[in-house]
Amino acid sequence: IKANMAMRANYGRYLPFCLRSMVLYSSALVSALIVLGILLAAFLPQTRLDKGFNPLLRARPTDDAFSAANFLYSFVPAFIGMVFFMLFQSVDQALRRVQPWGDLMHVSGSPARKSLLADYAACHPFQSALSAARNGHLRLSFISLMTQLFAFIPILAGGLLIALTDTDGQVRMYANIPLFGVLVALMLIYAGCFVVLIPRRGQFELPRPVETLAALMSLCSARELVRDPAFRAVRCRRDLKMR
DSSP, X not given: OHHHHHHHHHHOOBOOGGGSHXXXXXXXXXXXXXXXXXXXXXXXXXXXXXGOBOOSSOOSOOTTXXXXXXXXXXXXXXXXXXXXXXXXXXXHHHXXXXXXXXXXXXXXXXXXXGTTTOOGGGSOHHHHHHHHHHTTOHHHHHHHHHHHHTTHHHHHHHTSEEEEEOTTSOEEEEEOHHHHHHHHHHHHHHHHHHHHHSSSOGXXXXXXXXXXXXXXXXXXXXXXXXXXXXXXXXXXXXXXXXO
């Protein structure tokens, strides 16, 4: 513990930007406010989704079967949903990079398969969740799994609204209510994932970034580390994993 405190004092404390406190708190708050705003807009008497709303654009298809209203109200929600999805991708990738180093903060150390040999950042989407679950990194496994689930946010948002003709003969934009419920549930989980990431992040603090191969080699080249008995006469990956 004293060595860890000395390291922080001499080299500083680094966390990926998307795992810092201000970013996580603000992301959780903004996501929750967006969900609250959507629910208020959906169920207030003036803006109820089941009543529809005026598209303010031409909804009738042209000779080329293009509807300006359907395109706009499909593209914009899908684009916003894609932004949410891509932002969470950076959180997942940052957690994959720093999770193997978190186990090395334990006083008793960590097996190589859970730390130095953990290749979460290079895994396929669902492979990282499965590998993290096997190593006991349940938070990373949950976040990686949810990241793939959030791919449905832009898909569902793009098909949420459609132009239909009501009983009065007017064209209005109506929402698919079951689809809307699933989308709101996904957004609630989205906000909850930021809350899950807030506790116990001190173990991920490093002297410097580990985003390149050179940085990894530099961080692992400490004299005390390479002289550890576990690294002497290592013949192969399996040998290191057994040690």
